Amino acid sequence: MRRNTKDLIFEAAVDLFSKKGFHGTSMRDISKDVGIKESSLYNHYSGKKAIMESILKYQIESFQGSASSLDELKATMPETSDPVEFWLAGVMAFVKTQPPLVEPISRIIINEMFLNSQCREFVLTSYFAAQKDLTETIFQVMVDKKLIRECDVRKKAVQYVYMVQGMEIENKLLMMEGQSPEKSLQNLLEHVTIFIEGMK
Amino acid sequence: MRRNTKDLIFEAAVDLFSKKGFHGTSMRDISKDVGIKESSLYNHYSGKKAIMESILKYQIESFQGSASSLDELKATMPETSDPVEFWLAGVMAFVKTQPPLVEPISRIIINEMFLNSQCREFVLTSYFAAQKDLTETIFQVMVDKKLIRECDVRKKAVQYVYMVQGMEIENKLLMMEGQSPEKSLQNLLEHVTIFIEGMK
DNA sequence: GTCTATAACTCGATAGAC
């Protein structure tokens, strides 16, 4: 599958922004990675900000895609009496639906969230809020199925999301220091397990 | 108390870095805030990186100070049979021991942690690790005093720290969008309460 | 320790030939 120049620019920008930050990356850096001259970039994007905006748009759409695929997920929820097994199956399914660029883009957005209001808005409304709603929904299903005990599902969901976010940041940092993705996933599963166990 | 130029540069840099990021702040910006010319900055710091390094050093020392003051804290732990009350007293005492610049510097460091390995190292070793150790210690005291039930205190401490970190990030973002600090503190106390309640 | 002046360089962006 041949990729056009615009896609190549997009991918190079994602790679560089995630490694050196938005302000630390120059249009020159991007053009060099793509193999064209700086000025040629402007035939595809109106400027540096426009590239960043298209990256944000990609991430928002990826998230909306995941969210809607969760209705499908809900339909194919595993038939098990073990809440941990039930939950882990859901987590793994979710992780697998993420397009490949979602991970580095997350890092770009976290990097920019204190500086760029669009990134901040994404984190608060799409990222955090969607995860809370999703988690709450599934917890409610689990309460209904009596897989976990009665509780304030909203507050439990919020706590779960906070915990996962804190852990994700630590895992991202550890992976940059050489930790394997397997180890990160293992850590995630361990703490998720403990959390769900506590809800039995 | 008269402040010398070096301190003024330091404070201006903290303010600007936290608002516009390290790369988004120029030496010109800093000199303008201090009220001296650019070139005069170099009589106090060898360059922009040197300013950043002194900010990191300040934060590391602030954290070491808090950590040692926790031995004092442990000595003056409240005599109460309510674990939530016991814990909240500790949290509030800790919050109050933080020097004033710790908060904006945290934002600078979180901003740079994916780009600057020194920041990354600080977050992993000083910030996360110290909080885990501290929380574990206090949970153990609470188990010994039978304020909370027996459990794997290390893992509970790690989960607690992850949750607080996730919440802190959301609170920082919400405060940038206009949420009051009181509301953030209230949110923190609410979720901490739920967490500790769950350990009874 | 501050200043003026400037070196040496990088930045994002544009004009116009091919």
Add this chain to the structure above:
DNA sequence: GTCTATCGAGTTATAGAC
């Protein structure tokens, strides 16, 4: 849609007068 050439502004940092 790519290129060469260039602009104007902004960047860190240094030299040397006061």
